[in-house]
Amino acid sequence: MSNPLFDTLFGKHAGKSQVFLHLVDGQTISYAAFLGMAAQYAGALTKMGLTPGDRLAVQIAKSPQALAVYAACAQAGVVFLPLNTAYTADEVAYFVENSGARLVLCDQSSHAAMVPVAAACGAALATMNADGSGSFHDMASDLADSFETVDRTEDDLAAFLYTSGTTGRSKGAMLTQANLLSNAQTLMAEWRFTQDDVLLHALPIFHTHGLFVASNITLLAGGQMIFLPSFNLDQVIAHLPKATTMMGVPTFYTRLLGDDRFTKDLAAHMRLFVSGSAPLLAETHVKFEQRTGLRILERYGMTETNMNTSNPYDGERRAGTVGFALPGVELKITDSQTGETLPQGEIGEIEVRGPNVFKGYWQMPEKTAEELRADGFFITGDLGQIDQDGYVHIVGRNKDLIISGGYNIYPKEIELLLDAEPNVQESAVIGVPHPDFGETVVAILVPDGDSAPDLDAIKANISKSLARFKHPQRIIVMPELPRNTMGKVQKKALRDQYKDLFAS
Ligand code: MLC
Numbered sequence: 406m407s408n409p410l411f412d413t414l415f416g417k418h419a420g421k422s423q424v425f426l427h428l429v430d431g432q433t434i435s436y437a438a439f440l441g442m443a444a445q446y447a448g449a450l451t452k453m454g455l456t457p458g459d460r461l462a463v464q465i466a467k468s469p470q471a472l473a474v475y476a477a478c479a480q481a482g483v484v485f486l487p488l489n490t491a492y493t494a495d496e497v498a499y500f501v502e503n504s505g506a507r508l509v510l511c512d513q514s515s516h517a518a519m520v521p522v523a524a525a526c527g528a529a530l531a532t533m534n535a536d537g538s539g540s541f542h543d544m545a546s547d548l549a550d551s552f553e554t555v556d557r558t559e560d561d562l563a564a565f566l567y568t569s570g571t572t573g574r575s576k577g578a579m580l581t582q583a584n585l586l587s588n589a590q591t592l593m594a595e596w597r598f599t600q601d602d603v604l605l606h607a608l609p610i611f612h613t614h615g616l617f618v619a620s621n622i623t624l625l626a627g628g629q630m631i632f633l634p635s636f637n638l639d640q641v642i643a644h645l646p647k648a649t650t651m652m653g654v655p656t657f658y659t660r661l662l663g664d665d666r667f668t669k670d671l672a673a674h675m676r677l678f679v680s681g682s683a684p685l686l687a688e689t690h691v692k693f694e695q696r697t698g699l700r701i702l703e704r705y706g707m708t709e710t711n712m713n714t715s716n717p718y719d720g721e722r723r724a725g726t727v728g729f730a731l732p733g734v735e736l737k738i739t740d741s742q743t744g745e746t747l748p749q750g751e752i753g754e755i756e757v758r759g760p761n762v763f764k765g766y767w768q769m770p771e772k773t774a775e776e777l778r779a780d781g782f783f784i785t786g787d788l789g790q791i792d793q794d795g796y797v798h799i800v801g802r803n804k805d806l807i808i809s810g811g812y813n814i815y816p817k818e819i820e821l822l823l824d825a826e827p828n829v830q831e832s833a834v835i836g837v838p839h840p841d842f843g844e845t846v847v848a849i850l851v852p853d854g855d856s857a858p859d860l861d862a863i864k865a866n867i868s869k870s871l872a873r874f875k876h877p878q879r880i881i882v883m884p885e886l887p888r889n890t891m892g893k894v895q896k897k898a899l900r901d902q903y904k905d906l907f908a909s
Pocket residue numbers: 607608609612613614615635636654656657681682683705706707708809810811812842873874875
């Protein structure tokens with residue numbers, strides 16, 4: 406009788422009076438209080454008729470209560486499906502429908518928009534606001550603060566995280582208990598997390614980085630988190646002195662370096678800064694060391710695989726690289742056409758295999774077969790190279806993807822909307838370098854006939870269906886798109902042409 410994920414991360418802390426979460430207003434939440442809340446939520450899920458294996462879609466603000474919903478899902482055997490709070494109702498509708506969610510949890514401010522979304526799929530709807538209040542809390546507050554943990558095996562699904570595709574709609578990556586646990590155990594050991602650690606947590610909790618990497622490791626180690634609602638520079642600087650570790654996307658580090666209050670003294674006591682989710686420029690790595698005397702530890706992961714590689718804790722953390730394959734993870738560089746492993750030093754597709762690699766895409770066997778080989782290797786879509794010392798370098802992407810501030814944006818999704826706009830013959834969406842977000846979105850439109858497209862109307866229209874972070878920061882009109890002899894749009898030529906658009 407067991408539930409490996411719940412027992413290992415959460416259950417073992419039952420009754421502990423030790424602080425788990427420090428909140429921005431100075432309040433703290435003990436492990437015992439957190440688990441009591443999670444048990445009540447697990448009770449509420451069961452009362453609402455959710456059974457093991459059902460999906461719970463949540464689009465709610467980051468809060469201790471939101472994290473307790475994740476714990477509740479683990480305890481009740483429900484599959485946790487967190488969604489970016491920036492998604493529009495149109496975007497959420499797809500995830501709810503595709504996942505067959507039984508319950509949707511949203512903020513009161515989006516309740517009206519979510520009523521038809523939930524109704525269309527026969528899902529129940531409840532609210533949870535940023536302060537934890539709402540109909541879900543009301544339903545849970547009378548219930549017992551203990552809950553009989555549902556039996557699960559390591560192979561059972563723990564979470565769905567949606568990831569977009571280069572050609573079509575988003576795919577639900579099915580993550581098992583073993584995927585999450587094995588990665589947390591490996592990373593805790595590699596990065597030396599203990600119960601003495603206090604992690605400054607400023608990431609969102611709807612993605613792998615903030616939810617699994619940061620929270621699962623802290624839970625496993627029995628440490629504490631300073632749980633900020635989001636990345637706010639003033640708050641990060643104010644709370645840094647109480648932390649021992651921090652995890653962030655590169656934008657966190659460039660923003661810290663852009664602030665004079667971020668000094669060597671402020672960072673001197675820190676044990677570890679981790680960066681990932683997007684390339685950390687070697688220049689940022691070097692500047693960080695010059696400012697603080699500390700080297701950021703860069704690692705590489707993705708939604709489907711959790712973390713794959715890491716620079717060493719001891720030993721050289723090499724700028725511009727993502728280190729070595731983690732223990733238990735196999736990594737090879739292959740020829741994109743043949744799938745053959747390439748000789749050391751050559752550039753090719755990064756493939757990974759290990760207990761961290763997901764089970765497949767929800768109800769998309771063809772997509773799964775395209776990316777996950779029968780022998781267990783996952784084709785990441787990232788292009789890499791292994792240097793003579795074994796460090797993995799990510800040198801590009803074989804997938805048409807833009808990463809802005811750590812959020813993935815798939816050009817195809819935006820192009821489809823732009824192409825449908827009046828007076829637009831076709832479009833190309835590209836990522837160009839951006840000083841704050843690393844990359845940002847630029848759209849190039851080709852007019853259809855003589856009338857110029859109405860750019861303001863286009864912007865207004867796409868904002869109805871696309872999350873704000875996906876909106877093109879610039880729309881450029883061109884008479885035609887550059888094409889190669891096969892007729893394929895040459896995005897590289899466009900990226901080269903507009904690479905200095907946002908140069909600082
Ligand atoms: C916010 N905005 C963004 C954006 N975030 N635009 C582009 N890209 C982003 N990432 C928009 C806002 O809507 C706003 O629009 C404007 O930019 C300014 O907002 P801001 O206040 O400056 O943004 P902020 O709230 O500070 O957010 C920036 C950020 C945040 C970088 C702190 O995006 C963030 O926390 N990113 C982390 C993402 C993450 O966790 N990724 C992990 C994925 S897991 P306007 O116009 O309305 O003002 C993964 C696997 C792995 O990749 O390896 O980890």
